[in-house]
Amino acid sequence: MRTTTLGANGPEVGRIGLGTMGMSFGYDPNGRDDDTSVQVIHRAIELGVTLLDTADVYGPFTNEELVGRAVAGRRDEVVLSTKGGQTVDDNGIHPNAGRPEQLRDAVDASLKRLGTDFIDLYFIHRIDPSVPLEESWGALSELVSSGKIRALGLSEVSLEEIRRAEAVHPVAAVQSEASLFTRRSLTDVLPYCEERGISFMPYSPLGRGVLAGAFSKPADLPDGDWRKFMPRFTEEAMAHNNAIVDVVRTVAERHGVTLSQVALAWLLEQGRYVIPIPGTKRTKYLQDNAAAAEVRLTAEDIAELDALPEPLGASE
Numbered sequence: 001m002r003t004t005t006l007g008a009n010g011p012e013v014g015r016i017g018l019g020t021m022g023m024s025f026g027y028d029p030n031g032r033d034d035d036t037s038v039q040v041i042h043r044a045i046e047l048g049v050t051l052l053d054t055a056d057v058y059g060p061f062t063n064e065e066l067v068g069r070a071v072a073g074r075r076d077e078v079v080l081s082t083k084g085g086q087t088v089d090d091n092g093i094h095p096n097a098g099r100p101e102q103l104r105d106a107v108d109a110s111l112k113r114l115g116t117d118f119i120d121l122y123f124i125h126r127i128d129p130s131v132p133l134e135e136s137w138g139a140l141s142e143l144v145s146s147g148k149i150r151a152l153g154l155s156e157v158s159l160e161e162i163r164r165a166e167a168v169h170p171v172a173a174v175q176s177e178a179s180l181f182t183r184r185s186l187t188d189v190l191p192y193c194e195e196r197g198i199s200f201m202p203y204s205p206l207g208r209g210v211l212a213g214a215f216s217k218p219a220d221l222p223d224g225d226w227r228k229f230m231p232r233f234t235e236e237a238m239a240h241n242n243a244i245v246d247v248v249r250t251v252a253e254r255h256g257v258t259l260s261q262v263a264l265a266w267l268l269e270q271g272r273y274v275i276p277i278p279g280t281k282r283t284k285y286l287q288d289n290a291a292a293a294e295v296r297l298t299a300e301d302i303a304e305l306d307a308l309p310e311p312l313g314a315s316e
């Protein structure tokens with residue numbers, strides 16, 4: 001696996017990471033199995049997929065435990081990324097836990113669930129609109145000083161928010177939804193991250209499975225899956241967006257690789273600090289995704305993929 005650093009000076013990590021959310025949350029509730037997920041994480045480590053991304057609200061609260069179980073005794077082989085600052089209830093996830101005392105409690109709870117005494121990378125999952133960012137970020141900065149956290153990240157933020165945070169404490173990483181489908185952060189946030197040596201971690205890099213060819217119509221989605229409620233997964237949107245996936249398939253066939261590998265290789269071309277975090281609970285998909293780090297697209301492929309139209313429907 002090719003590597004990069006987390007932020008300009010952080011630990012070395014594989015160019016492809018692993019998102020663990022779907023092992024416990026949101027997607028395919030009947031298809032999950034913790035023992036299999038632990039095996040997938042172990043295989044990831046073997047392949048050099050060392051950046052593992054979770055969050056306290058995934059589960060809720062069980063995904064960090066699963067990751068903790070998988071990395072027990074192997075803590076020094078992985079770089080753990082988790083997130084806090086939100087609460088979760090039957091109505092969804094809410095960005096309302098950004099007060100310093102809430103974040104301090106959240107970090108302690110994450111450390112316990114992960115079974116570790118430090119978190120490599122801690123994200124504010126979404127900025128709490130009722131708390132100045134400087135206050136939340138300042139509280140986390142103190143936890144870096146005390147050794148509970150090594151580095152800090154922001155998720156779904158604007159350039160201005162990154163700059164405000166940087167005035168208080170360095171930003172090591174930014175997560176934004178980014179893929180061949182979702183490009184809004186690629187023109188401003190990503191170039192700024194490249195300039196500043198901030199890791200840019202595209203989340204949902206496979207368009208939540210569609211760009212990998214996993215689903216082409218709503219009926220393909222498993223029972224109880226959250227994607228059934230997303231505008232990008234309606235009959236009309238999926239029928240429209242299949243034309244985009246067809247182009248990805250054409251490029252994949254040209255190289256004898258998978259669709260997911262094309263989608264990830266295109267993201268890797270966007271910058272040297274880009275670390276996509278595709279999510280999967282299957283060894284087969286994990287291996288495909290890890291191998292994307294070795295796929296080289298031609299200038300012609302990249303131009304063809306760059307020119308793809310916007311998909312129909314929001315993905316949240």
Ligand SMILES: NC(=O)c1ccc[n+]([C@@H]2O[C@H](COP(=O)([O-])OP(=O)(O)OC[C@H]3O[C@@H](n4cnc5c(N)ncnc54)[C@H](OP(=O)(O)O)[C@@H]3O)[C@@H](O)[C@H]2O)c1
Nearest residue numbers: 019020021203204205206207208209212260278279280281
């Ligand atoms: N910061 C944030 O707000 C935020 C938001 C969302 C997600 N995230 C992070 O980003 C990670 C990834 O995002 P995501 O899981 O939403 O979307 P994704 O990685 O774009 O897609 C995941 C879906 O693609 C399928 N898949 C994965 N690899 C495949 C392959 N090679 N071939 C065919 N299908 C494949 C998975 O199937 P199986 O599950 O069946 O294996 C799953 O259904 C999450 O796990 C989480 O850590 C962060």
